[in-house]
Amino acid sequence: MITNFSLAIQKVIQVNMFWQLFLESRGRRGILATDDEFDNITYEKVDLTDSPEITLDSISGVLEVAILLDREMTNSYSFDIRANDGINRGIQFLPIVTVQIVVLDVNDNMPVFVNPPYEFTIEEGVSDGHQVNPSYERISVTDKDIGNNQPSEFSIISGHDDRFMIDQNGNIITTLDDSAGVEKIIDYETKQVFDLVVRATNIEDGPAGSVFSEVNVTILILNINDEDPIFSASSVNQIISIPEAMSGVINTLQAMDTDDVLSIPTTFTYSIVYGNNLINGLHSFAIDPTSGSEAKLTKNISYT
Structure with missing residues (x-):
C-alpha cells in the first residue's frame, strides 16, 4: 500500500x-x-x-x-x-x-514460494557440486510488486550443515569441498535427513526494511550398499577334538553390515580365502556360501 x-x-x-x-x-x-x-x-x-x-x-x-x-x-x-x-x-x-x-509501487509485498513445501532425494556419496533438485523442480517465488521491487535473492539460513547452497536459479547444490581440511560427505549412516530453511529476500528494501519469506526444504538421503560386511569377531582361535570335527558344524561366525537392512536387504556370500589346504584332493574345511548371516564352518576330512 x-x-x-x-x-x-x-x-x-x-x-x-x-x-x-x-x-x-x-x-x-x-x-x-x-x-x-x-x-x-x-x-x-x-x-x-x-x-x-x-x-x-x-x-x-x-x-x-x-x-x-x-x-x-x-x-x-x-x-x-x-x-x-x-x-x-x-x-x-x-x-x-x-x-x-x-x-506508484513500493516494496510492500513479500515474495511467495511456488508449491511449497519442497522435498528432494539424493543418494549418499554424491560429489561436490551435485544438483539436488531436478531442473523442472526449481525453487521459485512470485511477487505482486513490479519493477525493481519484484526480484528476490535466495539463501539457506539453517539446516545445511555446510553441505548445501542454493543458487539464484533456485537450484540446491552440494558444497563438499574439503580443501579447508575438513572432510564433508553425504553419508546415510551419519544423517538420513537434512531439514533446510530457504529464504527469498527482495533485492530492494521496503518501507519497513528487508522484505523476505521462508520455506522448509527437506532433503532425504538414499542409502546405497557402500559399507563392507564385518564379522562379530576379528579372529577366532579354536581347538577341536576329533569327535567334534566329525559331528558336522565346527563353528558359526556372525556377519553384519552397517548399511540399513530395511532400505537395502543384505545377503552375504561366504568363502574361505586362505589356509584351506588340500588333503587327498579335498579341502580341509568347507563353508556354506549362502547361509544368511551365519557362516557355518565344517570339516571335510574323516578320521579313522
Missing part, C-alpha cells in the same frame, strides 16, 4: 478561464482555477469511475488521499473536476479538467 501518487492532466476544457497544476505542502496535489473577473470559484469532483479513495476540497481544489492506497488492487484513478464561479451559464458551459492519478 502507498499514499504517494503521480498526477497528470489529460485534457482541459476552457471557458474564459485557465488552469494550472500545483503542488501543496504535505504531499497534497490540487487543481487551481482562476477567473479574470475575480469571482469565487468552487470545485466539484465528477468520478468517471468510483474513486472514494481520493477526495477534493471544494474551496481550495486540493486533492487528498482518504484511505491508504493499494497499487495491487487499483493502480490508477481517473475523474473530472468541474469549476463553478457561481455565474448561471449552464452546466454544459462549466470548465472541466480530467485528472489521471497513477499509484
Whole structure:
C-alpha cells in the first residue's frame, strides 16, 4: 500500500478561464482555477469511475488521499473536476479538467514460494557440486510488486550443515569441498535427513526494511550398499577334538553390515580365502556360501 501518487492532466476544457497544476505542502496535489473577473470559484469532483479513495476540497481544489492506497488492487484513478464561479451559464458551459492519478509501487509485498513445501532425494556419496533438485523442480517465488521491487535473492539460513547452497536459479547444490581440511560427505549412516530453511529476500528494501519469506526444504538421503560386511569377531582361535570335527558344524561366525537392512536387504556370500589346504584332493574345511548371516564352518576330512 502507498499514499504517494503521480498526477497528470489529460485534457482541459476552457471557458474564459485557465488552469494550472500545483503542488501543496504535505504531499497534497490540487487543481487551481482562476477567473479574470475575480469571482469565487468552487470545485466539484465528477468520478468517471468510483474513486472514494481520493477526495477534493471544494474551496481550495486540493486533492487528498482518504484511505491508504493499494497499487495491487487499483493502480490508477481517473475523474473530472468541474469549476463553478457561481455565474448561471449552464452546466454544459462549466470548465472541466480530467485528472489521471497513477499509484506508484513500493516494496510492500513479500515474495511467495511456488508449491511449497519442497522435498528432494539424493543418494549418499554424491560429489561436490551435485544438483539436488531436478531442473523442472526449481525453487521459485512470485511477487505482486513490479519493477525493481519484484526480484528476490535466495539463501539457506539453517539446516545445511555446510553441505548445501542454493543458487539464484533456485537450484540446491552440494558444497563438499574439503580443501579447508575438513572432510564433508553425504553419508546415510551419519544423517538420513537434512531439514533446510530457504529464504527469498527482495533485492530492494521496503518501507519497513528487508522484505523476505521462508520455506522448509527437506532433503532425504538414499542409502546405497557402500559399507563392507564385518564379522562379530576379528579372529577366532579354536581347538577341536576329533569327535567334534566329525559331528558336522565346527563353528558359526556372525556377519553384519552397517548399511540399513530395511532400505537395502543384505545377503552375504561366504568363502574361505586362505589356509584351506588340500588333503587327498579335498579341502580341509568347507563353508556354506549362502547361509544368511551365519557362516557355518565344517570339516571335510574323516578320521579313522
